[in-house]
Amino acid sequence: MYPLRRNRRLRTTQTMRNLVRETIISPNDFIVPLFIVEGKGVKEEIASMPNYYRLSLDLLQKEVKELWKLGLKSVLLFVKVDDKLKDNTGKEALNADGLMQRAIKTVKNAVPEMIVMTDVALDPFSIYGHDGIISEGKIINDDTNAVLAEMALSHAKAGANVVAPSDMMDGRIFEIRTLLEDEGFFDTAIMSYSAKYASAFYGPFRDALDSAPVDVQNIPKDKKTYQMDFGNREEAIRETLMDIDEGADIVMVKPGLCYLDVVREIKNTVLVPVAVYQVSGEYAMLKAAAEKGWLDHDAVMMEQVTAIKRAGASMIASYFAKDVVKLIS
Numbered sequence: 001m002y003p004l005r006r007n008r009r010l011r012t013t014q015t016m017r018n019l020v021r022e023t024i025i026s027p028n029d030f031i032v033p034l035f036i037v038e039g040k041g042v043k044e045e046i047a048s049m050p051n052y053y054r055l056s057l058d059l060l061q062k063e064v065k066e067l068w069k070l071g072l073k074s075v076l077l078f079v080k081v082d083d084k085l086k087d088n089t090g091k092e093a094l095n096a097d098g099l100m101q102r103a104i105k106t107v108k109n110a111v112p113e114m115i116v117m118t119d120v121a122l123d124p125f126s127i128y129g130h131d132g133i134i135s136e137g138k139i140i141n142d143d144t145n146a147v148l149a150e151m152a153l154s155h156a157k158a159g160a161n162v163v164a165p166s167d168m169m170d171g172r173i174f175e176i177r178t179l180l181e182d183e184g185f186f187d188t189a190i191m192s193y194s195a196k197y198a199s200a201f202y203g204p205f206r207d208a209l210d211s212a213p214v215d216v217q218n219i220p221k222d223k224k225t226y227q228m229d230f231g232n233r234e235e236a237i238r239e240t241l242m243d244i245d246e247g248a249d250i251v252m253v254k255p256g257l258c259y260l261d262v263v264r265e266i267k268n269t270v271l272v273p274v275a276v277y278q279v280s281g282e283y284a285m286l287k288a289a290a291e292k293g294w295l296d297h298d299a300v301m302m303e304q305v306t307a308i309k310r311a312g313a314s315m316i317a318s319y320f321a322k323d324v325v326k327l328i329s
Helices: 007-011 014-020 057-070 099-110 141-158 172-182 200-209 234-246 257-269 280-291 297-311 321-328
Strands: 030-036 043-046 049-055 074-079 115-120 133-135 138-140 162-165 189-196 250-254 274-278 315-318
Touching (some): 007 014, 030 057, 030 099, 030 321, 049 057, 057 099, 057 321, 074 099, 074 200, 099 141, 141 162, 141 172, 162 172, 172 189, 172 234, 189 257, 200 280, 234 250, 234 257, 250 257, 257 274, 257 297, 274 297, 297 315, 297 321, 315 321
Parallel strands (some): 030 049, 030 074, 030 315, 162 189, 189 250, 250 274
Antiparallel strands (some): 043 049, 133 138
Protein backbone atom coordinates (compact mmCIF):
# COMPACT_ATOMS: atom_id res chain seq x y z
CA MET A 1 0.00 0.00 0.00
CA TYR A 2 1.28 3.47 -0.90
CA PRO A 3 3.55 4.95 0.47
CA LEU A 4 4.98 1.73 1.92
CA ARG A 5 4.97 0.29 -1.58
CA ARG A 6 6.51 2.61 -4.17
CA ASN A 7 6.92 0.71 -7.43
CA ARG A 8 9.24 3.36 -8.81
CA ARG A 9 11.99 2.26 -6.41
CA LEU A 10 12.77 -0.53 -8.86
CA ARG A 11 12.99 1.88 -11.82
CA THR A 12 15.49 4.36 -10.44
CA THR A 13 18.51 3.43 -12.61
CA GLN A 14 19.24 1.38 -15.72
CA THR A 15 21.16 -1.09 -13.58
CA MET A 16 18.18 -1.56 -11.28
CA ARG A 17 15.81 -1.91 -14.25
CA ASN A 18 18.07 -4.54 -15.76
CA LEU A 19 18.21 -6.41 -12.47
CA VAL A 20 14.43 -6.81 -12.22
CA ARG A 21 13.63 -7.16 -15.94
CA GLU A 22 11.31 -10.10 -16.56
CA THR A 23 11.99 -10.65 -20.27
CA ILE A 24 15.59 -10.97 -21.48
CA ILE A 25 16.56 -11.17 -25.16
CA SER A 26 19.56 -13.30 -26.13
CA PRO A 27 20.98 -14.79 -29.35
CA ASN A 28 19.52 -18.15 -28.33
CA ASP A 29 16.03 -16.75 -28.87
CA PHE A 30 16.39 -16.43 -32.64
CA ILE A 31 15.95 -18.43 -35.81
CA VAL A 32 17.45 -16.69 -38.86
CA PRO A 33 15.45 -17.05 -42.11
CA LEU A 34 17.70 -17.31 -45.17
CA PHE A 35 16.75 -17.12 -48.85
CA ILE A 36 18.81 -19.23 -51.24
CA VAL A 37 19.27 -18.96 -55.02
CA GLU A 38 21.31 -20.74 -57.67
CA GLY A 39 24.54 -19.26 -58.95
CA LYS A 40 27.87 -18.17 -57.56
CA GLY A 41 28.73 -14.92 -55.84
CA VAL A 42 25.04 -13.93 -55.84
CA LYS A 43 23.85 -11.48 -53.20
CA GLU A 44 20.57 -9.93 -54.37
CA GLU A 45 18.85 -7.39 -52.16
CA ILE A 46 15.11 -7.96 -51.90
CA ALA A 47 13.51 -4.67 -52.93
CA SER A 48 10.67 -4.87 -50.41
CA MET A 49 13.00 -6.04 -47.62
CA PRO A 50 15.83 -3.50 -47.39
CA ASN A 51 19.18 -4.94 -46.25
CA TYR A 52 17.95 -8.51 -46.68
CA TYR A 53 19.31 -10.70 -49.45
CA ARG A 54 19.01 -13.82 -51.54
CA LEU A 55 22.29 -15.73 -51.34
CA SER A 56 23.98 -18.31 -53.53
CA LEU A 57 25.44 -21.36 -51.84
CA ASP A 58 28.99 -20.01 -51.64
CA LEU A 59 27.79 -16.88 -49.85
CA LEU A 60 25.43 -18.95 -47.71
CA GLN A 61 28.51 -20.71 -46.39
CA LYS A 62 30.06 -17.39 -45.37
CA GLU A 63 26.80 -16.13 -43.89
CA VAL A 64 26.26 -19.07 -41.55
CA LYS A 65 29.83 -18.82 -40.29
CA GLU A 66 29.20 -15.16 -39.45
CA LEU A 67 25.91 -16.01 -37.77
CA TRP A 68 27.60 -18.63 -35.62
CA LYS A 69 30.25 -16.15 -34.50
CA LEU A 70 27.46 -13.78 -33.46
CA GLY A 71 25.88 -16.52 -31.36
CA LEU A 72 23.02 -17.22 -33.75
CA LYS A 73 22.71 -20.99 -33.90
CA SER A 74 19.54 -21.76 -35.87
CA VAL A 75 18.66 -21.02 -39.50
CA LEU A 76 15.46 -21.56 -41.47
CA LEU A 77 16.08 -22.17 -45.17
CA PHE A 78 13.90 -21.10 -48.11
CA VAL A 79 14.75 -21.55 -51.78
CA LYS A 80 13.88 -19.50 -54.84
CA VAL A 81 13.30 -22.01 -57.61
CA ASP A 82 13.76 -21.33 -61.31
CA ASP A 83 10.44 -21.11 -63.16
CA LYS A 84 11.38 -23.93 -65.52
CA LEU A 85 11.53 -26.32 -62.54
CA LYS A 86 8.04 -25.49 -61.29
CA ASP A 87 4.99 -27.66 -61.88
CA ASN A 88 1.75 -28.60 -60.13
CA THR A 89 3.12 -31.59 -58.24
CA GLY A 90 6.26 -30.32 -56.49
CA LYS A 91 8.47 -32.80 -58.31
CA GLU A 92 11.58 -30.62 -57.94
CA ALA A 93 11.05 -30.47 -54.16
CA LEU A 94 11.93 -34.18 -54.04
CA ASN A 95 15.14 -33.85 -56.04
CA ALA A 96 17.96 -35.24 -53.88
CA ASP A 97 20.28 -32.78 -55.64
CA GLY A 98 17.84 -29.87 -55.52
CA LEU A 99 18.71 -26.41 -54.27
CA MET A 100 17.22 -27.00 -50.81
CA GLN A 101 19.03 -30.28 -50.34
CA ARG A 102 22.34 -28.71 -51.40
CA ALA A 103 21.70 -25.72 -49.14
CA ILE A 104 21.22 -28.02 -46.14
CA LYS A 105 24.51 -29.76 -46.88
CA THR A 106 26.26 -26.42 -47.40
CA VAL A 107 25.23 -25.18 -43.96
CA LYS A 108 26.14 -28.45 -42.26
CA ASN A 109 29.53 -28.57 -43.97
CA ALA A 110 30.26 -24.96 -42.97
CA VAL A 111 29.01 -25.16 -39.37
CA PRO A 112 28.12 -28.73 -38.35
CA GLU A 113 26.62 -27.59 -35.04
CA MET A 114 24.20 -25.15 -36.67
CA ILE A 115 20.53 -26.14 -36.27
CA VAL A 116 19.16 -26.37 -39.80
CA MET A 117 15.41 -25.91 -40.20
CA THR A 118 13.78 -26.23 -43.60
CA ASP A 119 10.61 -24.91 -45.15
CA VAL A 120 8.29 -27.75 -46.20
CA ALA A 121 5.69 -26.40 -48.61
CA LEU A 122 5.01 -26.54 -52.32
CA ASP A 123 4.52 -22.85 -53.10
CA PRO A 124 8.15 -22.19 -54.16
CA PHE A 125 7.88 -25.18 -56.52
CA SER A 126 4.32 -24.56 -57.79
CA ILE A 127 3.46 -22.98 -61.12
CA TYR A 128 0.41 -21.61 -59.32
CA GLY A 129 2.15 -20.26 -56.21
CA HIS A 130 0.05 -22.39 -53.89
CA ASP A 131 1.07 -24.65 -51.04
CA GLY A 132 -0.69 -27.67 -52.48
CA ILE A 133 -1.50 -29.61 -55.61
CA ILE A 134 -4.42 -28.12 -57.53
CA SER A 135 -7.14 -30.07 -59.29
CA GLU A 136 -10.31 -28.55 -60.78
CA GLY A 137 -9.59 -25.25 -59.07
CA LYS A 138 -9.16 -26.71 -55.58
CA ILE A 139 -6.13 -27.41 -53.40
CA ILE A 140 -6.11 -31.18 -52.85
CA ASN A 141 -5.28 -31.91 -49.24
CA ASP A 142 -4.33 -35.59 -49.05
CA ASP A 143 -2.35 -35.79 -52.30
CA THR A 144 -0.40 -32.75 -51.12
CA ASN A 145 0.35 -34.41 -47.78
CA ALA A 146 1.98 -37.36 -49.52
CA VAL A 147 4.36 -35.02 -51.35
CA LEU A 148 5.06 -32.97 -48.24
CA ALA A 149 6.04 -36.11 -46.34
CA GLU A 150 8.47 -37.14 -49.10
CA MET A 151 9.82 -33.59 -49.18
CA ALA A 152 10.44 -33.62 -45.43
CA LEU A 153 12.15 -37.00 -45.73
CA SER A 154 14.47 -35.68 -48.45
CA HIS A 155 15.43 -32.78 -46.16
CA ALA A 156 16.12 -35.17 -43.30
CA LYS A 157 18.31 -37.30 -45.54
CA ALA A 158 20.27 -34.19 -46.53
CA GLY A 159 20.94 -33.41 -42.87
CA ALA A 160 18.14 -31.13 -41.66
CA ASN A 161 17.64 -31.10 -37.90
CA VAL A 162 14.10 -29.72 -38.08
CA VAL A 163 11.52 -29.79 -40.85
CA ALA A 164 8.99 -26.97 -40.77
CA PRO A 165 5.73 -27.59 -42.65
CA SER A 166 4.25 -24.18 -43.50
CA ASP A 167 1.41 -25.32 -45.75
CA MET A 168 -1.55 -25.71 -43.34
CA MET A 169 -2.88 -28.89 -44.93
CA ASP A 170 -4.94 -31.03 -42.54
CA GLY A 171 -3.09 -34.07 -41.24
CA ARG A 172 0.28 -33.32 -42.78
CA ILE A 173 2.13 -33.56 -39.45
CA PHE A 174 0.93 -37.14 -39.00
CA GLU A 175 1.98 -38.05 -42.55
CA ILE A 176 5.42 -36.50 -42.09
CA ARG A 177 6.01 -37.99 -38.66
CA THR A 178 4.92 -41.44 -39.81
CA LEU A 179 7.26 -41.44 -42.81
CA LEU A 180 10.20 -40.10 -40.81
CA GLU A 181 9.70 -42.83 -38.20
CA ASP A 182 9.31 -45.53 -40.85
CA GLU A 183 12.57 -44.43 -42.47
CA GLY A 184 14.49 -44.31 -39.19
CA PHE A 185 14.73 -40.53 -38.78
CA PHE A 186 13.67 -40.63 -35.15
CA ASP A 187 15.65 -37.54 -34.17
CA THR A 188 14.37 -35.22 -36.91
CA ALA A 189 12.11 -32.70 -35.22
CA ILE A 190 8.99 -31.12 -36.69
CA MET A 191 8.28 -27.43 -36.19
CA SER A 192 4.71 -27.04 -37.37
CA TYR A 193 3.26 -23.77 -38.57
CA SER A 194 0.22 -24.66 -36.49
CA ALA A 195 -1.52 -21.27 -36.41
CA LYS A 196 -0.60 -19.68 -39.74
CA TYR A 197 -3.04 -16.98 -40.66
CA ALA A 198 -4.09 -15.83 -44.13
CA SER A 199 -2.32 -12.51 -43.64
CA ALA A 200 -1.59 -9.47 -45.76
CA PHE A 201 1.83 -9.23 -44.05
CA TYR A 202 3.46 -11.87 -46.29
CA GLY A 203 3.88 -9.73 -49.40
CA PRO A 204 7.64 -9.05 -49.22
CA PHE A 205 8.34 -12.73 -48.51
CA ARG A 206 6.49 -13.71 -51.65
CA ASP A 207 8.57 -11.17 -53.54
CA ALA A 208 11.69 -12.82 -52.16
CA LEU A 209 10.73 -16.27 -53.46
CA ASP A 210 8.45 -15.33 -56.35
CA SER A 211 5.83 -17.52 -54.70
CA ALA A 212 2.65 -15.42 -54.73
CA PRO A 213 -0.53 -17.10 -56.03
CA VAL A 214 -0.86 -16.48 -59.76
CA ASP A 215 -3.81 -14.69 -61.29
CA VAL A 216 -5.18 -17.45 -63.49
CA GLN A 217 -8.80 -18.25 -64.21
CA ASN A 218 -10.29 -20.98 -61.99
CA ILE A 219 -7.29 -20.90 -59.65
CA PRO A 220 -7.73 -19.48 -56.11
CA LYS A 221 -6.38 -15.94 -55.89
CA ASP A 222 -5.42 -16.33 -52.24
CA LYS A 223 -4.70 -18.98 -49.61
CA LYS A 224 -7.80 -18.55 -47.48
CA THR A 225 -9.09 -22.09 -48.02
CA TYR A 226 -6.16 -23.50 -46.05
CA GLN A 227 -4.53 -20.70 -44.03
CA MET A 228 -6.52 -19.51 -41.02
CA ASP A 229 -9.03 -16.66 -40.86
CA PHE A 230 -7.42 -13.80 -38.93
CA GLY A 231 -10.64 -13.27 -36.97
CA ASN A 232 -10.26 -16.60 -35.17
CA ARG A 233 -8.49 -17.41 -31.93
CA GLU A 234 -10.04 -20.65 -30.64
CA GLU A 235 -9.38 -22.29 -33.99
CA ALA A 236 -5.66 -21.69 -33.41
CA ILE A 237 -5.84 -23.73 -30.22
CA ARG A 238 -7.59 -26.59 -32.02
CA GLU A 239 -5.06 -26.59 -34.85
CA THR A 240 -2.15 -26.54 -32.45
CA LEU A 241 -3.40 -29.34 -30.23
CA MET A 242 -4.07 -31.50 -33.29
CA ASP A 243 -0.53 -30.93 -34.57
CA ILE A 244 0.94 -31.91 -31.21
CA ASP A 245 -1.16 -35.07 -31.18
CA GLU A 246 0.13 -35.87 -34.68
CA GLY A 247 3.77 -35.53 -33.64
CA ALA A 248 4.84 -31.87 -33.77
CA ASP A 249 7.76 -31.05 -31.45
CA ILE A 250 7.50 -27.26 -31.80
CA VAL A 251 4.43 -25.24 -32.78
CA MET A 252 4.40 -21.86 -34.44
CA VAL A 253 2.19 -18.78 -34.64
CA LYS A 254 2.56 -16.66 -37.77
CA PRO A 255 2.57 -13.63 -38.12
CA GLY A 256 3.83 -12.11 -34.87
CA LEU A 257 2.75 -8.72 -33.59
CA CYS A 258 -0.91 -8.79 -34.58
CA TYR A 259 -1.31 -12.25 -33.04
CA LEU A 260 0.29 -11.96 -29.61
CA ASP A 261 -3.03 -12.80 -27.96
CA VAL A 262 -2.92 -16.10 -29.82
CA VAL A 263 0.68 -16.68 -28.76
CA ARG A 264 -0.26 -16.26 -25.12
CA GLU A 265 -3.32 -18.50 -25.44
CA ILE A 266 -1.23 -21.26 -27.00
CA LYS A 267 1.61 -20.83 -24.50
CA ASN A 268 -0.88 -21.22 -21.65
CA THR A 269 -2.35 -24.35 -23.25
CA VAL A 270 0.52 -26.50 -24.52
CA LEU A 271 3.65 -28.06 -23.06
CA VAL A 272 5.89 -27.84 -26.13
CA PRO A 273 8.03 -24.90 -27.31
CA VAL A 274 6.14 -22.13 -29.09
CA ALA A 275 7.79 -20.37 -32.02
CA VAL A 276 6.69 -17.05 -33.50
CA TYR A 277 7.52 -15.85 -37.00
CA GLN A 278 8.03 -12.09 -37.15
CA VAL A 279 7.19 -11.88 -40.82
CA SER A 280 8.43 -9.89 -43.79
CA GLY A 281 5.69 -7.28 -43.66
CA GLU A 282 6.53 -6.49 -40.04
CA TYR A 283 10.18 -6.10 -41.03
CA ALA A 284 9.40 -3.96 -44.07
CA MET A 285 7.10 -1.59 -42.18
CA LEU A 286 9.72 -0.73 -39.60
CA LYS A 287 12.44 -0.34 -42.22
CA ALA A 288 10.24 2.04 -44.22
CA ALA A 289 9.20 4.08 -41.21
CA ALA A 290 12.78 4.33 -39.98
CA GLU A 291 13.98 5.42 -43.41
CA LYS A 292 11.43 8.24 -43.29
CA GLY A 293 12.67 9.23 -39.86
CA TRP A 294 9.29 8.51 -38.32
CA LEU A 295 10.51 5.82 -35.89
CA ASP A 296 13.70 5.00 -34.03
CA HIS A 297 14.64 1.74 -35.77
CA ASP A 298 16.62 0.07 -33.01
CA ALA A 299 14.33 1.12 -30.18
CA VAL A 300 11.20 -0.14 -31.95
CA MET A 301 12.95 -3.31 -33.10
CA MET A 302 13.90 -4.19 -29.54
CA GLU A 303 10.43 -3.35 -28.25
CA GLN A 304 8.87 -5.61 -30.87
CA VAL A 305 11.03 -8.69 -30.26
CA THR A 306 10.70 -8.23 -26.50
CA ALA A 307 6.91 -8.06 -26.84
CA ILE A 308 6.92 -11.30 -28.84
CA LYS A 309 9.01 -13.10 -26.24
CA ARG A 310 7.01 -11.59 -23.37
CA ALA A 311 3.82 -12.93 -24.97
CA GLY A 312 5.21 -16.45 -24.66
CA ALA A 313 7.49 -17.17 -27.60
CA SER A 314 10.17 -19.77 -26.89
CA MET A 315 11.93 -18.76 -30.11
CA ILE A 316 11.51 -16.09 -32.77
CA ALA A 317 12.10 -16.42 -36.48
CA SER A 318 13.04 -12.87 -37.39
CA TYR A 319 14.75 -10.94 -40.18
CA PHE A 320 15.98 -8.63 -37.42
CA ALA A 321 18.00 -11.38 -35.71
CA LYS A 322 21.44 -10.14 -36.75
CA ASP A 323 20.55 -6.51 -36.02
CA VAL A 324 19.26 -7.42 -32.56
CA VAL A 325 22.28 -9.52 -31.62
CA LYS A 326 24.74 -6.89 -32.81
CA LEU A 327 22.87 -4.30 -30.76
CA ILE A 328 22.65 -6.26 -27.53
CA SER A 329 26.26 -7.46 -27.72
